[in-house]
Amino acid sequence: MEYYSGLSFLIMIVAGFATVILFFGGLLIQMKKWGYGSTGYGKDGQGGSIVGFLKLLLSQIFDKKHEQGVLTTLVMDILIQRRILKRSVIRWVMHITIFWGWIMLFVFSMLIFIVELLHKYGGMFGDTITHGRPIVESFPVIVTLNEVFGYVLLIGVLIAIARRLFITEVRNGTTFYDVFLTGGLFIIVITGFISEWMREGYFLEQYSAIAPPAALFHVVISLLFCVAMIPFTKYIHIIATPLSILVNGGGE
Template identity: 40%
Template sequence: MAFYTLGLTFGIVIALTVATLAIWIYGLYFNFKKWGMGSTGYQDELRNSFWLFIATWIHQAFKDGVWVFVKTLILDVLLLRRTLRRSPIRWVMHMTIFYGFVALAAMSGFALFMDIIEHFNLLGLAHEAEMVKEMMALPFDIFGYLLLFGATIGVARRIFLREVRSRTSAYDVVLLGGVFLITITGFYAQWMRGNSFLVGDVFAYPIYAPHFALVHTILALALFVVILPWSKYMHIIAAPMTILANRGGE
């Protein structure tokens, strides 16, 4: 468990994971309940209701049938066809950031599950769990580079394009800059461990790898747990739900 050093023990990682999930679940509940207050056509005592919002959203999303819902989900949410129509560069940026982030988040969760199996030797599968984690190293690097590519496009557009730069707010700087820093620190921590995809041992310096891993973890928790559920960045959930509720369209 070389990754969990500098005080970042396995127990602390599990505790942080539980706390992260709890904050996200409560954040979703808080926002859904808040959005439910905007519902119309219902009795006032039901307006401030989490379940009212869920029921209303399901009704709207499936109003034209399952096929329309699936079509909208694939074309407008997963493939971002509306963004592609407006700007191919923005489409590439959004696609690489979205799928890079989602894939890394999913694999991180699965890797943590493998860590639990290895740590407690559940069902005697500690060795197999360690092998699975080793096999995940390449996919981690590939999707990491994908996320870094998208984040770099986003940063470059806001630096070099005057029109984009003039519309950039502090919120945009925090989110995009945070994603960029999180990706860079994660990569550098991995590069310092050595044997990394594309760069090999060029940046190998194992003694400092845990420091960058810790910085990477703190930045990720600060941005995606403390900021995202309580700011306008909830649009990463609100926007797809709005598109689905409207059954596509503009």
């Protein structure tokens, strides 16, 4: 089995697991750092202990002193991000579209990956999958949702770029690091659309010969930017911010 990018199933498996190992390795490094600095309610620091940090984290998340429950915090302050909404509608639209766009594209990718594993090694979905075509095309609902959330993510990235270009306060506070991360996310999204347009023969049909390399480029930078690099860059706030909100009980 080969992917549209030209990579074999085995190579994709290896690349996927390597990416996951980098991600969790980086996450463990971050948790160790957090463990050195984590204290709570008069308790001693955790001395870099990951287990100690996780225990303290859970104890603070479920602390009965919080004014609202964990579920309320999870839904209202993390999934809906009401605190950002109260401060700025534009910022909220930017954050919510990037957040949900990234999350849902990741979920769909994982679902198709699991289906491929079950199909190849478990013999499942034999009556559903059309042979000779990418497996995802056998699930038109996922194809449609994948495209929808791709546009959702694109909207968020474009808002982020526009804010850094046209809002003086944001522009003055922009660093090369911000440009690199925002630009990288934009490249990921746009190369995904371009490679798809080439493959489907839309207005870029004259470039169909280079569609597989374009798809390969999209796959590689997606694995790097959207998974492997998260613990090592500013993207770690995707994980750190929700944890901080949960620890503090959400609300205002």
